[in-house]
Amino acid sequence: MKKMKSILLITAVLGMANACNRATAPTSDTANGGNGESYQVSGQLTNAPAGTKVYLAELGETQFISRDTATVDEKGAFTMKGSVPEAGLYQLKTDDANQVLLALNNGSQVQVSGDATQLSTSYTVKGSPDSELLQRLMRELDKTKKTVESLGERYNQAAQAGREDTMRAIRERFTTVQARNIAGIKNLVRQNPNSVVSAFVVGSVLNPDEQFPFADSMAAQFKKTLPDSRYTQSLVTRLDVLRPTAVGVVAPDIKLASPTGAPVALSSLRGKYVLIDFWASWCGPCRQENPNVVRMYNKYKSKGFEIYGVSFDQDKTKWEKAIAKDGLTWTHVSDLKGWESAAGQTYGVKSIPQTLLLDPQGRIIAKNLRGAELEEKLKSVLAAN
Template sequence: MKKTFLLFAALIPMLAKSQSKNTFTITGKIGNLDPNARVYLDWTDVLNDGGKEDSVDVVNGTFKFTGELSGVATCRMALAHHGDGKMKAVYAGDAIYFNFGPENFTITSKDSLANAVFKGSKVHDQEDAYNKKIGGQIMAITKNANYEFNAGTPEQRADSNFLKEVDMRFRKRVGDRNAAQLQFAKDNPNSVFGLIALSEYTNMSKNMEVVTPVYNALNAKLRNSKKGLELDKRIKSVKLTTPGAEAPNFTMKDTNGNPVSLKDLRGKTVLLEFWASWCSPCRAENPNLKAQYAMYKEKGFEILGVSLDSDKKKWEEAIAKDGIPWIHVSDLKGWGNEVGILYGVTGVPAGFLISPEGKIIGNDLRGESLNKKLAELLNK
């Protein structure tokens, strides 16, 4: 008995050492904050299954997160300076996005997360080098465009030509960034940031003839990781959903729990519309969709809305508030929605126009481009 106990006691340091390889600790020090300040962390393991939401109070300007992580995590950290909740911190406050590994590191700043300095994270150092190579984070490019617009005089901001110039510069920077991401993925097939670069590039480009060989050149570990397999599905889904292809069939339940199949709508021109209650651009498009639906419903037009919500109550409330009378389905799995994965949806709103024969005849149509296409098809 004593020998067994001693053997077990000898193993404890070894077990602790082994377990520490899969843990992370983030220590933050932000000065001069409200006593009610709170920090929120949402992270997902890029390469493996796993992720978590967590939050901690800031005590005397200090906070700490610890957790289990076997690979590399991508995360959002948001600071509610006055304890006024996560949503305000994320969407109208102080939020940053970064990657980290199973490591111990610090984040320090005099006033905010936006100005934080990282120390001790090799993954963040690699991410920094990656962002410099591709032209910066997309949020930084967007922030710069907003700054350019707001720096204009009241007369300039009211001038559509000024807005177009700002928009053209923004689009060029995004385009240059996308091209740099593709090149980075080609040059770094063994880097997790090579996989991240190719995944983001694929979100913007539908040219799978360019993407596929770069994906195939990634090392096997990256291709077989969670994010690698997700990218493989998206590559295949784009091939399945190009104009002229037969729209992949599916069955999903409506708000009353009744199954609805895409094939049930054969004989109609169908807009397969991916949206969510929390998506402002989706909700902004609904009045136009309502007008088109009223105009063409009797001519064989139908809308099948697939929600990427995870909260049924919010989904149903949005349907009622917006007064959108077409067919609605969801599996309430959020971004894990099975139909969204099948169709390669990486952002909402996203729409696929399907012919009465079940063929895809258009995608990413909305606003005037959708209205023009429907008029062309149904005003006969």
């Protein structure tokens, strides 16, 4: 669905394996007979001929890392044993189309069963509360995924036909589905504050930037219950970066030069709703979005709406030409340092376009709204003006 954020990020995590598997020396006891404390994954698969390979891979920071391989016997059974440095998430698969996530720790005794040709939808898991929690999460997300895909098809059809009312209704329905999905995920996390799955979910399935208060409260809990977990440490580090520009805080001030060379402070626009727009003349998606932003600026500027454009350009001439060509008649600033922009550093900008919406007191009330989402938010906050 165009311009709508996917909430099914865990499916993308599973998909990482399709292109990112990296073979490493396995930390497995399957071949060496085992020593010390270890986990065991045993399975019973239907429609898996004898000799079918089953692969186990660890979820690293950016990719799955191959850890072990087992072979299915004539009864569809397999067993893996190994040791892990800490509790973490692992992928078990027969091929890229048939894979599931497990949570493993030394001492785990996990039993997996299912149809090898429909593993992701048919599997059951026992013996590991964390892995069972992952399965519950996956099944909830799968239900939502089907609804979202249906809404996406209807939305695209409505967009092609120019049916604005239908598009608006579908966006509202999507918002409801999204809110219900996020509420369900939060509920599972609250019920399982001692699980590494919960720490992973808060940092990698939910968006800590958009769910900052919840993520921050859970991080405080995880620091007590899971202080040494990599997922806790990663979440805490990420939240520390986000904290200065979290929704609800007063936006850090920016004071950079306008095209005329005169400095203009963000704080000088207090009293209005202000959209901070990080962009650049060389940024294709930014330029594609500009007509929508121009339309909304012209529609709402008389009602107390202003834009503070922060450019990541390095060439002043190109910056000024883009402003003129796209008809961007609002406030513009830049230090012409590209990605080293002082404002970009302060706000932790890693990609553009990126936006933040401030209330008249300078507090951040929303992030990364574009197109219809931005217009609906503006309509809401400026309704009384």
